[in-house]
Amino acid sequence: MKINKYISILCMIAISLWMSSCTSFLEENPLDEKTDGQFWRTLSDAQTAVNALYFGGVPYLHNIDVDGGWTPKATMWGGVMSGLFVDKRKDRTFTNASEGGNFNIESFNSTSLKIWTEFYIGISRANFVIANIPEMTDVLTPAQIDNFVAQGKFFRAYAYFYLVKEYGDVPYIDFPYNSLEGIYQERVPAAQVYQHIEADLLDIIAGNALPNIAFYDNGGYVTRPMAQTLLANVYLQWAGAPVNGGNEYYTKAANMALNVINGGQHALIHPSGTTNDLNSAYNIIKTTKDSNEIIFAKEFNQTSFNVGNSYAVRSIETDAFQWGIFKPGGDVLYNAYLPCDMLLNSYHPSDIRGQEKQFFFWEYTSPDGEDFELNYAGNWAWFDEGSLINGRNGDYNMPTFRYAEVLLIAAEGLARTGNEGDARGYLNQVRTRAGLANETASGDALIQSILTERFHEFPLEFKIWDDIRRTRLYPEADGMQSGTLRWVPLATAAIQNKPEGSTRVGAIPEHALLWPIPLSEMQANPLLEGNQNPGWS
Incomplete structure (x- = not known):
């Protein structure tokens, strides 16, 4: 991200006629104040806005x-x-x-x-x-x-x-x-x-007006592929419930995703298959600030600008306090987003994403070499050892749109409108990277495979609720480590953790x-x- 974006925020000007309810940001210790009549005069004003x-x-x-x-x-x-x-x-x-x-x-x-x-x-x-x-x-x-x-x-x-x-x-x-x-x-x-x-x-x-380049190449500002990816998401949601735009918008979603794919500005990390260690594509996604797999990210920089990522304290159970290693200053260590066992157990054994220290983790070795086991799965995609040990928020960015999502939007839009061969091709790019065999299904089984792939690829990037809303389907187990899920009508599905540890239909x-x-x-x-x-x- 360009430094002037952070500097502008740190020196934010409060404009009195901007929304009166905006108390958390525009009124955050402004170093200067201007009325609306005094604003919109300089390049600096425009950049700040x-x-x-x-x-x-x-x-x-x-x-x-x-x-x-x-x-x-x-x-x-x-x-x-x-x-x-x-x-x-x-x-x-x-x-x-x-x-x-x-x-x-x-x-x-x-x-x-x-x-x-x-x-x-x-x-x-x-x-x-x-x-x-x-x-x-x-x-x-x-x-x-x-x-x-x-x-x-x-x-x-x-x-x-x-x-x-x-x-x-x-x-x-x-x-x-x-x-x-x-x-x-x-x-x-x-x-x-x-x-x-x-x-x-x-x-x-x-x-x-927008540069046709990758997000990080543009200093973290809006690009054309970023706008295209947002519109592909819009069309996908529009196609489903409650508006039910149908095939017209599935086609538009696929076509807009294909514009990003064919544009060539973005690509998968390790597209031919990745490792299952700390150098894997999924660990690069976690730590990168320059990969062109990232189409849009919420950016953080605690070290230089005190704009920090606080997801780390929500990545691991409270019991980890007893290890005497982590000191998250002013905050409490706890797992606010513990993935259910049904999800964790649904990854195929060969699926790298479900393995240790990819998206999740169950083991931790301290800098001194002491080994610990977690009682519940931790969210490795958010875990930031340095920030937790040093009692500070972290510097990792949070992906919003990734190229893998574009591939899966194209796959779903094409599959729902009869172009199953190309749909499988885009789906299998994501599966290949994860270490999985090519999908050969058709019809509803192909749609189910794509929805499962979205859940397995983005478990900690907050896509699942949108998928449930637009499809009115809910994932159920389909065998231990089968790599598949059954997506069933929400009204008759066994809903997880209602309350915790129990399922309840409807x-x-x-x-x-x-x-x-x-x-x-x-x-x-x-x-x-x-x-x-x-x-x-």
């Missing part, structure tokens, strides 16, 4: 937790709700309600408000960039204006994509608020929100796949009153 897009909105989900304290981050909430991952501390209403299958507004309102608010913070920032940057012709070149506006449109689309996934119909706001006029907006049908997202992304993909009602509209938003906005998502009471 654009850089803020990377630290609020959807990227800020990596910072939000459940009512403070030692709890799962917002990125983990869907996995906890699914039961496929367990919050071992269970000291907040949300996580206990999820395990109990008590999907009611009382238990979920405060968490819903956090993500709703953060998405609209990101949208507000993007709208200010999109509206104001084009007026800065006296200090910005046409190319700079186009690029900054394109970044604004990317993050506006990104925030609305999360809103429509999480809530369905939502208010659509595409202008900055400079007064209270027009502040109340009604919910727009989800299909229309998707159309707005598509328009923003197609606009910035079509032009030359423990996730369909209404729980969308969050409730926060009560405070419904009370404040008369156009939302009485328009709650069905099923929440």
Whole structure:
């Protein structure tokens, strides 16, 4: 990441007319303050406004937790709700309600408000960039204006994509608020929100505003492949429930993924097969800040800029404190996202991803050579030995989009629309890297294989809840270490960990796949009153 992005954040300017609820970021010890009339005057102003897009909105989900304290981050909430991952501390209403299958507004309102608010913070920032940057012709070149506006449109689309996934119909706001006029907006049908997202992304993909290079080659800023990958994800979700766009959007998802594949800017690490040691592709994914497998990542740099990754303390059980090695300063060591045994046991023995110190781990050797065993699987993809020993947050980035996901989007879109040969080809690229034999299935078995591959490839990158929502399918065991899962209708599936250690059929009602509209938003906005998502009471 370019240093000026961090410096700009550390010296963040508070702009009073940017969203009044934005207290966690824009008001974080500003070294200077400007009113809206004083802002948008210099290149530095423009860069500060654009850089803020990377630290609020959807990227800020990596910072939000459940009512403070030692709890799962917002990125983990869907996995906890699914039961496929367990919050071992269970000291907040949300996580206990999820395990109990008590999907009611009382238990979920405060968490819903956090993500709703953060998405609209990101949208507000993007709208200010999109509206104001084009007026800065006296200090910005046409190319700079186009690029900054394109970044604004990317993050506006990104925030609305999360809103429509999480809530369905939502208010659509595409202008900055400079007064209270027009502040109340009604919910727009989800299909229309998707159309707005598509328009923003197609606009910035079509032009030359975004560089057609890899993410890290662009200093961590938005690229064309990054926008194409987001749009491929949008189409995949749009194709499924609850909008049910169907084959038209599966085709669009595949075609957009193929644009990334054929563009050549990104590739798999160790595509012909990787090792099962600390030099494996999966360990490179964990530690890299230069690989072109990464299409987009949430960036961290604790060492130089005090913007640190705190996932490490959530990667391993509390009992590890007894080893006397780790000292996570100001925090508690615990596994907030413990993978269920069903997932861990479903990896084929030859699948490198399920082996020791790839995505998960069960053993640890201290710097002094002392060996320890974990009582539960730890999340090796998040484990950062140096940060835990030295009592600090870490420097590892968190992948958001990887090239492996693009291959699997192409595979699914093609498989669902009858092009099974090419679908297997893209699927098998991911399987080959993991040490697996080629898939030869067709029909529903091929779709099931692709969904399983997504779960096995991205267990700690927060994809599973979206896959459950769009397919209305849930993974069940299909034999010990078989390498396969059975994806069955959610309504009749045996849901994991409802409560922990037990399965319960039908423990996730369909209404729980969308969050409730926060009560405070419904009370404040008369156009939302009485328009709650069905099923929440």
